[in-house]
Amino acid sequence: MPGISREEVAHLARLARLELSGEELDHFAGQLGDIIGAVAEVSDVAAEDVPPTSHPLPLTNVMRPDLVRPGLTAQQALSGAPAEEQQRFKVPQILGEE
Amino acid sequence: MADLIKLTAAQTAERIASGETTAVEVAEAHLARIDAVDEKVHAFLHLDREGALAKAREVDAKRERGERLGPLAGVPLALKDIFTTEGVPTTVGSKILEGWIPPYDATVTRKLKEADVVILGKTNMDEFAMGSSTENSAYGPTGNPWDLTRIPGGSGGGSSAALASYQAPLAIGTDTGGSIRQPAAVTGTVGVKPTYGGVSRYGMVAFSSSLDQGGPCARTVLDAALLHSVMAGHDELDSTSIDQPVPDVVAAARQGDVRGLRVGVVREFAGEGYQAGVMQRVDEGVELLRELGAEIVEVSCPSFTKALAAYYLIAPSECSSNLARFDAMRYGLRVGDDGSHSAEEVTSLTREAGFGDEVKRRVMLGTYALSSGYYDAYYGSAQKVRTLITRDFERAFGQVDVLVSPTTPTTAFPIGERADDPMAMYLADLCTIPSNLAGNAAMSVPCGLAPEDGLPVGLQIVAPAMADDRLYRVGTAVEAAYQARWGHPLLEEAPSL
Numbered sequence: 001m002p003g004i005s006r007e008e009v010a011h012l013a014r015l016a017r018l019e020l021s022g023e024e025l026d027h028f029a030g031q032l033g034d035i036i037g038a039v040a041e042v043s044d045v046a047a048e049d050v051p052p053t054s055h056p057l058p059l060t061n062v063m064r065p066d067l068v069r070p071g072l073t074a075q076q077a078l079s080g081a082p083a084e085e086q087q088r089f090k091v092p093q094i095l096g097e098e
Numbered sequence: 099m100a101d102l103i104k105l106t107a108a109q110t111a112e113r114i115a116s117g118e119t120t121a122v123e124v125a126e127a128h129l130a131r132i133d134a135v136d137e138k139v140h141a142f143l144h145l146d147r148e149g150a151l152a153k154a155r156e157v158d159a160k161r162e163r164g165e166r167l168g169p170l171a172g173v174p175l176a177l178k179d180i181f182t183t184e185g186v187p188t189t190v191g192s193k194i195l196e197g198w199i200p201p202y203d204a205t206v207t208r209k210l211k212e213a214d215v216v217i218l219g220k221t222n223m224d225e226f227a228m229g230s231s232t233e234n235s236a237y238g239p240t241g242n243p244w245d246l247t248r249i250p251g252g253s254g255g256g257s258s259a260a261l262a263s264y265q266a267p268l269a270i271g272t273d274t275g276g277s278i279r280q281p282a283a284v285t286g287t288v289g290v291k292p293t294y295g296g297v298s299r300y301g302m303v304a305f306s307s308s309l310d311q312g313g314p315c316a317r318t319v320l321d322a323a324l325l326h327s328v329m330a331g332h333d334e335l336d337s338t339s340i341d342q343p344v345p346d347v348v349a350a351a352r353q354g355d356v357r358g359l360r361v362g363v364v365r366e367f368a369g370e371g372y373q374a375g376v377m378q379r380v381d382e383g384v385e386l387l388r389e390l391g392a393e394i395v396e397v398s399c400p401s402f403t404k405a406l407a408a409y410y411l412i413a414p415s416e417c418s419s420n421l422a423r424f425d426a427m428r429y430g431l432r433v434g435d436d437g438s439h440s441a442e443e444v445t446s447l448t449r450e451a452g453f454g455d456e457v458k459r460r461v462m463l464g465t466y467a468l469s470s471g472y473y474d475a476y477y478g479s480a481q482k483v484r485t486l487i488t489r490d491f492e493r494a495f496g497q498v499d500v501l502v503s504p505t506t507p508t509t510a511f512p513i514g515e516r517a518d519d520p521m522a523m524y525l526a527d528l529c530t531i532p533s534n535l536a537g538n539a540a541m542s543v544p545c546g547l548a549p550e551d552g553l554p555v556g557l558q559i560v561a562p563a564m565a566d567d568r569l570y571r572v573g574t575a576v577e578a579a580y581q582a583r584w585g586h587p588l589l590e591e592a593p594s595l
Contacts, residue, residue, distance in 0.1 A: 056537025
């Protein structure tokens with residue numbers, strides 16, 4: 001059974017943008033290991049010649065007429081913003097970091 | 099007043115249309131019921147009294163003006179808190195959206211409003227619809243009206259509990275792996291997962307986009323059909339919405355004749371893990387269908403045994419991508435924005451504070467399954483299993499018109515029993531998941547109480563994609579035969595609250 005280490009959980013948490021506590025790392029390592037061990041059985045039946053299914057409907061490039069229609073106003077779009085300035089979403093610093 | 103809350107949606111609409119009662123009286127009776135029992139049940143996260151009464155007054159005014167009313171005009175409904183509602187909070191059961199007021203309506207919400215349905219409020223759910231018990235809600239669990247110490251199913255436990263406790267005659271749920279059908283089964287109500295693409299997902303907060311499907315919940319099969327026909331249909335705002343006419347589910351629900359229908363019993367849905375009383379009631383349901391004139395055939399779907407494993411790779415993979423939008427920048431919670439943290443740190447701090455354990459588990463599981471080195475073995479293999487399951491269904495539907503099975507392997511379990519054992523919790527979706535993976539249509543209809551614990555059992559009916567009408571045909575036949583046998587609807591046996 002493929003286990004999953006505390007370090008692997010920490011790596012996954014970083015990729016998933018989750019600032020987990022040390023206690024959570026231990027807790028999730030055990031649980032994720034159990035789940036991954038249980039779901040690994042999918043590879044038992046996944047033969048080379050079986051095509052994958054990503055979606056129940058065989059749809060590609062669904063189009064609709066390109067018409068001008070009313071959308072959200074700037075005020076509506078910003079109505080849930082944690083912070084705003086000059087009709088824009090105000091975010092913490094994104095440049096000039098290491 | 100007590101009388102009004104026990105009516106079916108069809109009866110309620112008729113009485114309002116005929117002037118025997120008013121939409122305002124109906125809305126007030128339900129709001130009074132909510133005030134009386136919901137402290138105990140906790141079905142609702144948010145009530146919209148003013149909106150409900152305003153809509154009810156509008157319906158009454160329309161009638162007074164002599165305007166024609168729709169088939170559900172004035173009927174109260176409990177809406178799962180996953181559909182956006184303009185001006186009314188939408189939390190998806192998560193702290194990350196606490197206090198968020200959407201600036202727009204989901205297509206389902208818009209269609210309900212256009213049909214003059216009275217939306218009472220928003221119902222409790224497992225956070226982001228991830229769960230089978232509603233215990234994963236950030237706002238506390240919901241009790242099962244049959245026994246408040248037990249789970250009402252999940253993720254749509256608020257909707258099923260609202261129906262079973264007569265707080266609303268109609269509700270709406272979403273079904274990604276069984277979140278409409280399993281709650282229906284354990285509360286003695288009716289729940290339908292329409293064909294994938296049958297109901298618009300626009301404004302329905304995304305969990306796993308290739309599986310998520312909104313659908314109707316009700317106390318009777320006909321009520322579910324009436325709601326189905328109001329909420330379904332093509333929507334150009336959802337590119338996966340099917341551009342075909344909605345099957346005539348209302349006509350099918352009024353017909354309810356199964357003579358000559360070929361019904362398949364899935365051999366793989368039995369055995370270890372299935373409660374004896376559940377199997378007994380389901381076997382009796384199959385026998386009932388035979389008595390009603392259906393032809394019973396045993397079918398085998400060997401790949402269904404791998405469905406749970408495939409689902410718990412596919413759904414987490416899609417959710418890890420979908421939930422990336424909760425980055426604390428444009429809406430919802432923001433934590434740590436004190437000038438000392440970068441945007442990326444604020445995102446991580448916010449998601450840590452705003453997501454519950456199950457959401458974190460699934461986001462990490464999906465991140466793992468999609469990561470390089472593991473992709474082929476996990477996500478890739480799961481997609482192949484999805485093909486095998488679809489083929490099993492195709493083979494089965496070559497032999498039979500519908501499939502039947504238990505909806506869920508056990509009756510409602512006690513709150514807390516599986517809360518810290520994710521794998522045990524996932525087993526509740528064993529029988530419902532294959533239909534999500536294949537995208538076909540499925541219903542849960544009550545088939546009695548398990549002898550050992552006196553709790554409701556659900557019979558699952560599955561039909562091919564876009565043959566949703568068959569569910570209603572079979573569901574109505576089963577419902578009518580049971581009521582003739584019992585002399586009353588199953589919910590009459592629930593303890594009064």
